[in-house]
Amino acid sequence: VSASHPLAARYLDALRAGLGELSPVEREEIVGEIEVHLREALASGRDAEAAIAALGPADRLARAYALEALLNRRPGPRRWLLALAIVAAAGVPSVVVVPVLLAVGLALVFAGLVVWLAGLFAPFAPPHLVIEIDPLAAVTIGPPLAAVGALCLGLLWLYARFLIDVVRRAARPAPGATEQR
Amino acid sequence: VTDVGDWTTQLRRGVLELAILSQLEQSVSYGYEIATRLASVPQLAAGEGTVYPLLRRLRRDGLLETYWQESAEGPPRQYYRLTAAGRRRLRTIEQEWHHVVQGVERLLRKEGRS
Numbered sequence: 001v002s003a004s005h006p007l008a009a010r011y012l013d014a015l016r017a018g019l020g021e022l023s024p025v026e027r028e029e030i031v032g033e034i035e036v037h038l039r040e041a042l043a044s045g046r047d048a049e050a051a052i053a054a055l056g057p058a059d060r061l062a063r064a065y066a067l068e069a070l071l072n073r074r075p076g077p078r079r080w081l082l083a084l085a086i087v088a089a090a091g092v093p094s095v096v097v098v099p100v101l102l103a104v105g106l107a108l109v110f111a112g113l114v115v116w117l118a119g120l121f122a123p124f125a126p127p128h129l130v131i132e133i134d135p136l137a138a139v140t141i142g143p144p145l146a147a148v149g150a151l152c153l154g155l156l157w158l159y160a161r162f163l164i165d166v167v168r169r170a171a172r173p174a175p176g177a178t179e180q181r
Numbered sequence: 182v183t184d185v186g187d188w189t190t191q192l193r194r195g196v197l198e199l200a201i202l203s204q205l206e207q208s209v210s211y212g213y214e215i216a217t218r219l220a221s222v223p224q225l226a227a228g229e230g231t232v233y234p235l236l237r238r239l240r241r242d243g244l245l246e247t248y249w250q251e252s253a254e255g256p257p258r259q260y261y262r263l264t265a266a267g268r269r270r271l272r273t274i275e276q277e278w279h280h281v282v283q284g285v286e287r288l289l290r291k292e293g294r295s
Contacts, residue, residue, distance in 0.1 A: 030233075030237070033237075033259075034230075036213070036259075037229070037233070039255075043254060054229040054230075055228060055229050056222060056228040056231070061230040064230070065233070065234045065237070068234040068235065068237060075238040095237050
């Protein structure tokens with residue numbers, strides 16, 4: 001269509017020549033959108049010469065395109081894909097680590113408390129309730145048992161925070177990668 | 182590379198990006214309309230051509246997306262609209278813009294007094 005107007009055709013050729021660094025596909029897309037622009041301008045009754053002047057010199061336009069093409073790409077969805085991959089990778093051990101730590105931790109905390117309380121109350125238990133436990137041993141063993149349980153829960157907490165931190169860091173754009181111009 | 186022309190170019194590019202995003206938030210539009218509308222604002226000093234490379238980058242970065250729409254006057258037109266990321270970006274640079282303008286104006290006022 002633009003070929004019908006020699007000035008427009010010449011402008012588009014100059015633009016294409018200036019876009020040599022870009023891939024052929026990108027080059028033709030760009031020439032195409034400027035061609036559409038000129039077609040719109042002519043269709044709205046503007047003079048071809050004026051429309052081309054308003055676009056600016058073809059080589060300057062080509063340079064502006066090349067500059068924008070060279071700019072750092074924003075991280076965008078690819079970062080999220082990475083985060084997702086990390087979650088997936090962490091998911092496998094998590095299936096084992098999380099329930100084991102949780103179960104062992106809760107069980108030990110509970111058992112430690114029960115043993116300790118049993119030891120405490122054994123001497124005062126009513127006669128019909130026989131607690132077969134050495135009170136002294138129970139009172140000594142209870143707290144360390146509960147402590148090991150609490151340690152398990154603590155480790156679980158640290159593991160969860162580590163996972164959250166890793167995912168957050170992966171999802172965040174690398175410093176300087178976004179706005180370096 | 183570090184002449185005033187380069188500084189002005191960078192400044193205009195940044196402002197033009199803000200102008201494009203803000204225009205497209207108000208209403209969707211197609212290339213020719215965006216280019217001529219922004220070129221008609223003398224303060225922007227944007228030639229009609231300057232809009233296109235920016236539109237292209239903003240789309241590549243996922244801030245804009247395009248779709249085709251029939252036109253009464255001729256072939257279908259490719260329309261641009263903001264994506265959710267584009268809207269977020271607009272809010273951020275809008276804030277940044279007010280921030281910088283306020284700061285610079287305060288500095289200029291101080292210098293004017295002394």
